[in-house]
Amino acid sequence: MKWALGTFAILMAALPAIAQTNSATPPQLPGKVAIDQKLNAQLPMDLMLRDESGRVVRLGQYFNHGRPVLLNFMYYRCPMLCPMVMDGIANGLTELRFDIGREFDVITVSVDPRDTPEEATAKKETYVKRYGRFGAANGWHFLTGPESAIKKLTGAAGFQYAYDIKMDQFAHGAVLIAVTPQGRVSRYLYGFEYKARDLRLALVEASAGKIGNATDAILLLCYHYDPATGKYSRSAMNFVRAGGVATILSLAGFILIMIRKEHSR
Numbered sequence: 001m002k003w004a005l006g007t008f009a010i011l012m013a014a015l016p017a018i019a020q021t022n023s024a025t026p027p028q029l030p031g032k033v034a035i036d037q038k039l040n041a042q043l044p045m046d047l048m049l050r051d052e053s054g055r056v057v058r059l060g061q062y063f064n065h066g067r068p069v070l071l072n073f074m075y076y077r078c079p080m081l082c083p084m085v086m087d088g089i090a091n092g093l094t095e096l097r098f099d100i101g102r103e104f105d106v107i108t109v110s111v112d113p114r115d116t117p118e119e120a121t122a123k124k125e126t127y128v129k130r131y132g133r134f135g136a137a138n139g140w141h142f143l144t145g146p147e148s149a150i151k152k153l154t155g156a157a158g159f160q161y162a163y164d165i166k167m168d169q170f171a172h173g174a175v176l177i178a179v180t181p182q183g184r185v186s187r188y189l190y191g192f193e194y195k196a197r198d199l200r201l202a203l204v205e206a207s208a209g210k211i212g213n214a215t216d217a218i219l220l221l222c223y224h225y226d227p228a229t230g231k232y233s234r235s236a237m238n239f240v241r242a243g244g245v246a247t248i249l250s251l252a253g254f255i256l257i258m259i260r261k262e263h264s265r
Contacts (some may be wrong), residue, residue, distance in 0.1 A: 007252045030050070035173045035188060036158035043071075043183040045158050049109070049145035053122050059094040062107055062141060063183050068206035069105045070199075071177040073159050075112035075170050076142075078118040084192045085174045086123075090130050093192030100131065101139025104203050108140070111154060111161055111170055113147040120144055157185060174232070178202040181210075190230035201225070201232050218238055 045060030070111055072089060075084040086108075093100065095142035100106055110120065120142035125255060128136050145153075154161065161172035176194055178187040201223060203210040223232040 003090060018169055025135045028248075032160045033162050033173065035161045035175050035190070037188055038156070038158040038185055039187075039227070040157055041158070041185045043179065043185070044152055045183050047145075047149055047153055049143045049149055049153075050116050050120075052120040052142045057143070059185065061104055063179075063181055065105070066162065066210070067104050067179045068181055068186070068203050068211070070203070071107050071109070071157065071179050073109050073111050073154060073157075073161070073172065074174070075110045076115045076123050078086055078170070080187075081174060085176075086127060088192040088194055089172075089176060090127050092196055092199050093131055093187040096197035096199050097196075098200065098203060098211065099133055099135065099139075100139075101135040104139070104207075106140040107143065109143045109150070110151060111150055111159075111172065113145065113150060115144045172181070178206040180206045180208070187225060188227070188230045192208070195231075197223075198232050216251060 045063065047059040048056055049059060051057045070089075072085065074085060076082075082122070089106075091210070093106070098104055105154065108123070124137070124140065124142040128140055157177055159172070159175065159177075161170050163170050174190065174192055176189040176199075178189070179187060180186050187202040189202060200212070200216065201224075204216045205225070210218070223234055225231075226233050
Protein backbone atom coordinates (compact mmCIF):
# COMPACT_ATOMS: atom_id res chain seq x y z
CA MET A 1 0.00 0.00 0.00
CA LYS A 2 2.82 2.41 0.91
CA TRP A 3 4.58 1.50 -2.35
CA ALA A 4 1.43 2.31 -4.34
CA LEU A 5 0.98 5.62 -2.54
CA GLY A 6 4.62 6.50 -3.15
CA THR A 7 4.33 5.69 -6.84
CA PHE A 8 1.18 7.77 -7.10
CA ALA A 9 2.89 10.73 -5.43
CA ILE A 10 5.83 10.51 -7.82
CA LEU A 11 3.50 10.44 -10.83
CA MET A 12 1.51 13.40 -9.55
CA ALA A 13 4.70 15.37 -9.00
CA ALA A 14 5.89 14.56 -12.51
CA LEU A 15 2.65 15.58 -14.26
CA PRO A 16 3.52 19.29 -14.65
CA ALA A 17 6.86 18.41 -16.24
CA ILE A 18 5.21 15.87 -18.54
CA ALA A 19 2.58 18.39 -19.60
CA GLN A 20 5.22 21.01 -20.28
CA THR A 21 7.18 18.56 -22.42
CA ASN A 22 4.12 17.52 -24.40
CA SER A 23 3.11 21.11 -25.06
CA ALA A 24 6.48 22.01 -26.52
CA THR A 25 7.27 21.83 -30.20
CA PRO A 26 8.88 18.48 -31.18
CA PRO A 27 12.64 19.01 -31.61
CA GLN A 28 12.67 17.70 -35.20
CA LEU A 29 10.45 20.53 -36.44
CA PRO A 30 12.20 23.67 -37.71
CA GLY A 31 9.63 26.13 -36.34
CA LYS A 32 7.51 26.80 -33.29
CA VAL A 33 4.00 25.40 -33.00
CA ALA A 34 1.81 27.55 -30.76
CA ILE A 35 -1.13 29.93 -30.56
CA ASP A 36 0.18 33.35 -29.58
CA GLN A 37 -2.88 35.36 -28.61
CA LYS A 38 -2.84 38.79 -30.21
CA LEU A 39 -6.12 40.26 -29.07
CA ASN A 40 -7.07 43.48 -30.88
CA ALA A 41 -4.31 42.93 -33.45
CA GLN A 42 -5.10 44.24 -36.93
CA LEU A 43 -5.11 41.70 -39.75
CA PRO A 44 -3.47 42.82 -43.02
CA MET A 45 -6.51 43.95 -44.99
CA ASP A 46 -4.44 44.62 -48.14
CA LEU A 47 -3.20 41.03 -48.29
CA MET A 48 -3.69 39.34 -51.67
CA LEU A 49 -4.82 35.67 -51.78
CA ARG A 50 -6.80 33.40 -54.13
CA ASP A 51 -10.35 32.25 -53.59
CA GLU A 52 -11.71 28.82 -54.48
CA SER A 53 -12.39 29.92 -58.06
CA GLY A 54 -8.77 30.96 -58.56
CA ARG A 55 -9.44 34.70 -58.56
CA VAL A 56 -7.00 37.02 -56.82
CA VAL A 57 -8.81 38.61 -53.87
CA ARG A 58 -7.96 41.14 -51.21
CA LEU A 59 -8.54 40.03 -47.62
CA GLY A 60 -10.24 43.30 -46.78
CA GLN A 61 -13.06 42.67 -49.25
CA TYR A 62 -14.46 40.03 -46.89
CA PHE A 63 -14.85 42.68 -44.21
CA ASN A 64 -16.80 45.21 -46.30
CA HIS A 65 -20.20 43.88 -45.20
CA GLY A 66 -19.98 45.04 -41.57
CA ARG A 67 -20.19 41.48 -40.25
CA PRO A 68 -17.85 39.67 -37.84
CA VAL A 69 -15.73 36.86 -39.26
CA LEU A 70 -14.66 33.46 -37.97
CA LEU A 71 -11.13 32.70 -39.20
CA ASN A 72 -9.40 29.32 -39.14
CA PHE A 73 -6.28 27.81 -40.67
CA MET A 74 -5.82 24.32 -42.10
CA TYR A 75 -4.34 22.66 -45.17
CA TYR A 76 -6.47 20.82 -47.62
CA ARG A 77 -4.39 17.62 -47.84
CA CYS A 78 -4.22 17.20 -44.06
CA PRO A 79 -4.90 13.55 -43.11
CA MET A 80 -5.59 13.91 -39.37
CA LEU A 81 -6.02 17.13 -37.37
CA CYS A 82 -7.64 19.38 -39.95
CA PRO A 83 -10.65 17.14 -40.69
CA MET A 84 -11.29 16.85 -36.94
CA VAL A 85 -11.18 20.63 -36.51
CA MET A 86 -13.37 21.23 -39.56
CA ASP A 87 -15.91 18.66 -38.38
CA GLY A 88 -16.03 20.42 -35.01
CA ILE A 89 -16.50 23.80 -36.68
CA ALA A 90 -19.24 22.48 -38.97
CA ASN A 91 -21.08 20.84 -36.07
CA GLY A 92 -20.90 23.99 -33.96
CA LEU A 93 -22.05 26.23 -36.81
CA THR A 94 -24.95 23.90 -37.57
CA GLU A 95 -26.21 24.24 -33.98
CA LEU A 96 -25.74 28.02 -34.06
CA ARG A 97 -28.87 30.00 -34.95
CA PHE A 98 -26.87 32.73 -36.67
CA ASP A 99 -26.49 32.15 -40.41
CA ILE A 100 -23.27 32.28 -42.43
CA GLY A 101 -23.51 35.08 -44.97
CA ARG A 102 -26.15 36.89 -42.96
CA GLU A 103 -24.94 37.55 -39.39
CA PHE A 104 -21.31 36.54 -39.95
CA ASP A 105 -18.83 35.13 -42.47
CA VAL A 106 -16.23 32.35 -42.27
CA ILE A 107 -12.75 32.41 -43.82
CA THR A 108 -10.73 29.22 -44.06
CA VAL A 109 -7.12 29.69 -45.17
CA SER A 110 -4.67 26.96 -46.20
CA VAL A 111 -1.18 27.20 -44.68
CA ASP A 112 0.22 25.03 -47.48
CA PRO A 113 1.27 27.16 -50.49
CA ARG A 114 1.04 24.03 -52.66
CA ASP A 115 -2.73 23.78 -52.16
CA THR A 116 -4.74 24.75 -55.23
CA PRO A 117 -8.08 26.49 -55.81
CA GLU A 118 -9.44 23.16 -57.04
CA GLU A 119 -8.70 21.58 -53.66
CA ALA A 120 -10.23 24.61 -51.95
CA THR A 121 -13.36 24.17 -54.06
CA ALA A 122 -13.67 20.52 -53.06
CA LYS A 123 -13.41 21.41 -49.36
CA LYS A 124 -15.92 24.21 -49.73
CA GLU A 125 -18.46 21.95 -51.40
CA THR A 126 -18.05 19.38 -48.64
CA TYR A 127 -18.57 21.71 -45.70
CA VAL A 128 -21.12 24.06 -47.22
CA LYS A 129 -23.22 21.03 -48.15
CA ARG A 130 -22.81 19.68 -44.63
CA TYR A 131 -23.82 23.05 -43.17
CA GLY A 132 -26.91 22.94 -45.38
CA ARG A 133 -28.21 26.50 -45.17
CA PHE A 134 -29.16 28.77 -48.05
CA GLY A 135 -26.62 31.48 -48.82
CA ALA A 136 -23.71 29.85 -46.97
CA ALA A 137 -21.67 29.53 -50.16
CA ASN A 138 -21.56 33.33 -50.40
CA GLY A 139 -20.31 33.68 -46.84
CA TRP A 140 -17.85 30.80 -46.34
CA HIS A 141 -14.61 31.36 -48.23
CA PHE A 142 -11.75 28.88 -48.73
CA LEU A 143 -8.53 30.67 -49.64
CA THR A 144 -5.04 29.76 -50.80
CA GLY A 145 -1.93 31.83 -51.39
CA PRO A 146 1.87 32.03 -51.58
CA GLU A 147 3.96 31.35 -48.51
CA SER A 148 4.80 35.02 -48.00
CA ALA A 149 1.12 35.99 -47.80
CA ILE A 150 0.25 33.02 -45.58
CA LYS A 151 3.07 33.85 -43.16
CA LYS A 152 1.97 37.46 -42.98
CA LEU A 153 -1.60 36.53 -42.11
CA THR A 154 -0.76 33.75 -39.63
CA GLY A 155 1.83 36.00 -38.00
CA ALA A 156 -0.71 38.77 -37.50
CA ALA A 157 -3.21 36.27 -36.05
CA GLY A 158 -0.64 34.60 -33.77
CA PHE A 159 -1.02 31.20 -35.45
CA GLN A 160 2.42 29.53 -35.38
CA TYR A 161 2.91 26.30 -37.32
CA ALA A 162 5.79 24.21 -38.67
CA TYR A 163 6.39 21.93 -41.64
CA ASP A 164 7.73 18.43 -41.09
CA ILE A 165 9.65 17.59 -44.25
CA LYS A 166 9.98 13.89 -43.37
CA MET A 167 6.25 13.41 -42.87
CA ASP A 168 5.30 16.00 -45.51
CA GLN A 169 2.80 17.41 -43.03
CA PHE A 170 2.21 20.64 -41.13
CA ALA A 171 2.13 20.69 -37.34
CA HIS A 172 -0.30 23.26 -35.99
CA GLY A 173 -2.78 23.97 -33.25
CA ALA A 174 -6.58 23.75 -33.26
CA VAL A 175 -8.21 27.16 -32.94
CA LEU A 176 -11.05 29.25 -34.33
CA ILE A 177 -10.51 33.02 -34.28
CA ALA A 178 -13.31 35.58 -34.03
CA VAL A 179 -12.50 38.81 -35.88
CA THR A 180 -14.31 42.15 -35.78
CA PRO A 181 -15.87 43.71 -38.91
CA GLN A 182 -12.84 46.01 -38.97
CA GLY A 183 -10.43 43.06 -39.13
CA ARG A 184 -9.19 43.07 -35.53
CA VAL A 185 -8.67 39.85 -33.56
CA SER A 186 -11.37 39.55 -30.91
CA ARG A 187 -11.42 36.03 -29.45
CA TYR A 188 -9.65 32.66 -29.70
CA LEU A 189 -11.71 29.46 -29.32
CA TYR A 190 -9.63 26.33 -28.79
CA GLY A 191 -10.14 22.63 -29.38
CA PHE A 192 -11.92 20.26 -31.73
CA GLU A 193 -15.45 20.99 -30.51
CA TYR A 194 -17.07 24.41 -30.49
CA LYS A 195 -20.23 24.97 -28.49
CA ALA A 196 -22.92 27.05 -30.13
CA ARG A 197 -23.03 29.22 -26.99
CA ASP A 198 -19.32 30.05 -27.24
CA LEU A 199 -19.60 30.77 -30.96
CA ARG A 200 -22.61 33.02 -30.41
CA LEU A 201 -21.03 35.01 -27.60
CA ALA A 202 -17.77 35.39 -29.52
CA LEU A 203 -19.63 36.70 -32.57
CA VAL A 204 -21.74 39.09 -30.50
CA GLU A 205 -18.64 40.49 -28.84
CA ALA A 206 -16.74 40.70 -32.13
CA SER A 207 -19.60 42.60 -33.72
CA ALA A 208 -19.69 45.07 -30.79
CA GLY A 209 -23.32 44.17 -30.11
CA LYS A 210 -24.61 44.81 -33.63
CA ILE A 211 -25.98 41.26 -33.83
CA GLY A 212 -27.79 39.33 -31.14
CA ASN A 213 -30.59 40.37 -28.81
CA ALA A 214 -31.36 41.14 -25.16
CA THR A 215 -30.84 37.50 -24.23
CA ASP A 216 -27.30 37.63 -25.62
CA ALA A 217 -26.64 40.76 -23.58
CA ILE A 218 -27.69 38.92 -20.42
CA LEU A 219 -25.59 35.89 -21.37
CA LEU A 220 -22.56 38.13 -21.77
CA LEU A 221 -23.15 39.29 -18.21
CA CYS A 222 -23.40 35.68 -17.02
CA TYR A 223 -20.41 34.31 -18.90
CA HIS A 224 -16.86 35.58 -18.93
CA TYR A 225 -14.33 34.86 -21.68
CA ASP A 226 -11.21 33.15 -20.36
CA PRO A 227 -8.18 33.70 -22.65
CA ALA A 228 -6.35 30.78 -21.04
CA THR A 229 -8.98 28.23 -22.05
CA GLY A 230 -10.50 30.02 -25.05
CA LYS A 231 -13.98 29.36 -23.67
CA TYR A 232 -16.77 31.25 -21.97
CA SER A 233 -17.21 30.21 -18.34
CA ARG A 234 -19.93 31.22 -15.92
CA SER A 235 -19.03 34.01 -13.54
CA ALA A 236 -20.88 33.87 -10.20
CA MET A 237 -20.86 37.62 -9.63
CA ASN A 238 -21.87 38.39 -13.19
CA PHE A 239 -24.61 35.77 -12.91
CA VAL A 240 -26.04 37.62 -9.90
CA ARG A 241 -25.81 40.94 -11.77
CA ALA A 242 -27.55 39.43 -14.79
CA GLY A 243 -30.29 38.14 -12.49
CA GLY A 244 -30.75 41.65 -11.16
CA VAL A 245 -30.96 43.07 -14.68
CA ALA A 246 -33.49 40.41 -15.69
CA THR A 247 -35.58 41.19 -12.58
CA ILE A 248 -35.60 44.90 -13.35
CA LEU A 249 -36.61 44.26 -16.95
CA SER A 250 -39.42 41.95 -15.80
CA LEU A 251 -40.72 44.54 -13.33
CA ALA A 252 -40.53 47.25 -15.96
CA GLY A 253 -42.49 45.07 -18.38
CA PHE A 254 -45.10 44.27 -15.74
CA ILE A 255 -45.54 47.95 -14.87
CA LEU A 256 -45.86 48.86 -18.53
CA ILE A 257 -48.53 46.22 -19.06
CA MET A 258 -50.49 47.40 -16.01
CA ILE A 259 -50.31 51.05 -17.18
CA ARG A 260 -51.64 50.09 -20.61
CA LYS A 261 -54.48 48.12 -19.04
CA GLU A 262 -55.36 51.09 -16.85
CA HIS A 263 -55.42 53.43 -19.84
CA SER A 264 -57.58 51.03 -21.80
CA ARG A 265 -60.13 51.02 -18.99
